[in-house]
Amino acid sequence: MSFNNVKSRHTAIIELTNSSNQSVSVGDALLFDTLRASGSHGVSVDGSGNISLDTSKEYFIQASFDVERGTTSDSWAFDFYNATTSTVLAVSDGAFQAQWDAVPTTTKTNATFTAAYVQSAPISSIVLKATTMSSTGTVTTNTNIVIIEVS
Amino acid sequence: MSYRQPTAATGVGVFYGYRSTAVTISTDNTKLPMTDASTGNTISSGSIDFGSSRKFFACGEVRADSIGDYQLGDIKIVANDGEVAEGYQVRNNATGTVCMDDACYGTSSQSTVSLFTGEILGSEAITAEANELRVTGVFVS
Numbered sequence: 165m166s167f168n169n170v171k172s173r174h175t176a177i178i179e180l181t182n183s184s185n186q187s188v189s190v191g192d193a194l195l196f197d198t199l200r201a202s203g204s205h206g207v208s209v210d211g212s213g214n215i216s217l218d219t220s221k222e223y224f225i226q227a228s229f230d231v232e233r234g235t236t237s238d239s240w241a242f243d244f245y246n247a248t249t250s251t252v253l254a255v256s257d258g259a260f261q262a263q264w265d266a267v268p269t270t271t272k273t274n275a276t277f278t279a280a281y282v283q284s285a286p287i288s289s290i291v292l293k294a295t296t297m298s299s300t301g302t303v304t305t306n307t308n309i310v311i312i313e314v315s
Numbered sequence: 316m317s318y319r320q321p322t323a324a325t326g327v328g329v330f331y332g333y334r335s336t337a338v339t340i341s342t343d344n345t346k347l348p349m350t351d352a353s354t355g356n357t358i359s360s361g362s363i364d365f366g367s368s369r370k371f372f373a374c375g376e377v378r379a380d381s382i383g384d385y386q387l388g389d390i391k392i393v394a395n396d397g398e399v400a401e402g403y404q405v406r407n408n409a410t411g412t413v414c415m416d417d418a419c420y421g422t423s424s425q426s427t428v429s430l431f432t433g434e435i436l437g438s439e440a441i442t443a444e445a446n447e448l449r450v451t452g453v454f455v456s
Contacts, residue, residue: 173327224329224453226374255333258353260449263378274379278418282331282451284354312453314327 174315176205181308190297205313214247217286222314225281227292229262230306234299239266241296244281247289258283327454330356332363334448340379340432347430347448362429363450373452375419375430379445391433394425
């Protein structure tokens, strides 16, 4: 006999950071050399910034950025990519861009300061790349990725 | 024998919703309708519809371009009972003294979630265009 069945699912929180500032130009992958986690998980990151995921699990991934722009008129954007195919992930994949637009004095825009990848059927490897960087900028150590992994 | 089997997905999981085309923002307290949702969820009247009440954490983001000299104000997450989840997204005036932006974050226990404009800054006669609109989240139960 069973009653009101709800299956318990292990959940882990993982944080990726980089211990030093990174000089970044358009097309560059963001690097993360430090991984902290609340418990066992299926995430790993290599020296090229490729983040491996366990395709049997669900992921809520959110990246926050701290960027020192090369000049005050520079814009920036970061997107999640499929690390295997080097193709940018779309909103229909559950991937969302972070974008800051430098604008003329008469225009005011509202940016998205977080990039996200949310997927119940994830791909095996993702990487975060600069898709816009007007001139070489610095991604500081305050930048991080927080991952919630549901088994 | 089984008894009271769940009829809808329950438990921990992830979800998202977004809008695939731009939408004009012109008035306070107006829903910013989404058009697409993650597998297992639907869009109902511009809101993500979970099909049953769920406990969740949600994060909303809006990226907007001005049409004329316009400042986008607060954005808030609203669940289906009218409850306003905490958190605001405020203007980003990249050229002035105010340069501040945050996503809106909130928790609730409802069957739908949507994004609304809050109090709009600047003239309501001038509109902005949201070219990215999204809610991402995690179900707790």
